[in-house]
Amino acid sequence: MARPSIVPIALTLDDRTGYTLWAPPWEEDGEEWQAFLGTTEGDTATVHLFPTPAKLAAFCRTSTDHDLSDHPVWPVVAGLGADELTPDDDHRYDLDGVYDIAAEDPDRWAVEELAATVDIVSRLAECLDTSDEDDDDEFEAVAELAGKPEIGSLGLGPEAFVGRSGEDAWIGVGTVLDDLWEDVVEELNEHFDWTGAGSATLAEYPSTSESDDDPAALDDDRADEAPAPVAGGATAASATSAGVRTIGRSGRVTASPADVAAAAEFWEAVGILPVEIVVPEGAGVTLRCYVEDVARFLGRDGEVFVFDTPAALSRFCSGSEPHDLTEIASWPEVADTDTPPLPAEQDRYDLTEVSEVLGEVADGAAGLVPHRALLQPVEGVRDLAEYAGLRRAEELLAPTAPLGRTVARADHEPDAALPAAEAAQLRPAWDEVVSQVSGALVFRD
Structure with a gap:
């Protein structure tokens, strides 16, 4: 299993984009773990979302009351700035856009983007599900979606949608999404905290037609940032030189x-x-x-x-x-x-x-x-x-x-x-x- 890491991601839903962090599966004490930046209170787990990477960075510098505070690399992440916590293109998930993707031709980009979106949705549900085995599944629609063979075919890549049978398979993917996607996002949105643990308001979220992580916006946000100490007495700048790219690395050959x-x-x-x-x-x-x-x-x-x-x-x-x-x-x-x-x-x-x-x-x-x-x-x-x-x-x-x-x-x-x-x-x-x-x-x- 890969060494522990934390990846910045962006989720778009209801015409707004929120920024948060995801810790892909890692092994600790013989057990496999996975988590998102959020908290669990009672029987309710939430993922904290922020209107800009700078707001996310500010929260990371000052807060330890969340599910990633005990992650092995959190001391490094806590010192990163907005630039380092801006997701790359491979870690941006448009939950609003799945119908548009399914309406496109099933080329490599459409298939991979749809597969990645379904995958992150399944991972969110897995981490947010606090129900016991005897309780009703609070992510019933997500489980049903993931269990559909049509959705499973996305993992086979664009080759699964070639020819007449492939066209039928792609139509099947769209049919499943038509039936279940609205229920899926409704289940998840009940666990999305768009206030960033009380550090932001909905009014701060620009619509998705605006770019909230362009260089000018980052420069404005950075004016409010002060270098924060991280592990070993390093500043956020030295954390960058410490290999920040490993926190959000994407593969070369896909x-x-x-x-x-x-x-x-x-x-x-x-x-x-x-x-x-x-x-x-x-x-x-x-x-x-x-x-x-x-x-x-x-x-x-x-x-x-x-x-x-x-x-x-x-x-x-x-x-x-x-x-x-x-x-x-x-x-x-x-x-x-x-x-x-x-x-x-x-x-x-x-x-x-x-x-x-x-x-x-x-x-x-x-x-x-x-x-x-x-x-x-x-x-x-x-x-x-x-x-x-x-x-x-x-x-x-x-x-x-x-x-x-x-x-x-x-x-x-x-x-x-x-x-x-x-x-x-x-x-x-x-x-x-x-x-x-x-x-x-x-x-x-």
Whole structure:
């Protein structure tokens, strides 16, 4: 399970947009938890919503009476400003707009947006439901919606809505929404606190036709903000340098688990696997195989070719340019396939996130990150260093070097927490490793 994080989100309902926080599932003391910024009084749970990210930030700096106050990364979040608590596009959910989306053609964007909206609605209901097993389900409409096979088909991606049968399936999704969506939002709205725990009024919410998080609005709101202390004595500004992007990171290559699993059957059969690499200069996909246990990438002369999208990678593979995988016996199958090169989770290496994690730990989030966070990225780096002949990266990861010793401990004690002093020492070394890797990557069209 991913390390604990808190994500800013926006919910639009009844022509107003409210900002709040969501803590995706994390594990603590052997149990899985998930929560939103809110409170529970008696038998009623609520989610606090705010008219602007600045109002949300002000509440986070001053209040600890809510359901996220005990979250492992709350001390970091409490020091963030409006910029850092402004949701990205992947975490904005328009509950008013589902009918319009369902009326569109079922392209990738429509299907993914509708699936994401239904998913967040289900998560809200799960967290807000305080009823006992013997009580009536207070989110009956949400449960009925989530249980409909038509809604379940959204998780299969746009491919589920191709052809005549796909058109019928998309119509089925719209029919279910026509029947249940108004009841769904009514159930949820009873648990939405649009006063931000008493810190805002409905009059402060602009209509959705206005932009309440444009730069000018943020500048106005920031004038009322003062730097607040966070963990380790850092200010909100230093919290930003501590890797704020990990609080709301979105994926680079987007594909449903079903699509990845289906593609994996082909790639595993040919013994050449898609790989995603994320470095400060960008993110891209490539291919990797092993020849006598030595890593070999799609590239030439020690350079690794990476592509912005799986589709771009596929186009290159079907061409005739020479490279180091041409001589692999199964390459003709790769060149001829229409199976998209979708990397599995274990073949995705985000090297920038390690830098951010080390920065967060060094700046006060000690105890939150286990050594195991290094294992997968280092696996990718070692393969790249081996193929590209990156001697300096190999030296920094050697068992006698500080970074190498930490990685060795991760192998033996993966759950041991990274201490702040160690993280501060390791970050420059890791950044040098990433710089070495970045120099070996060639981004192709």
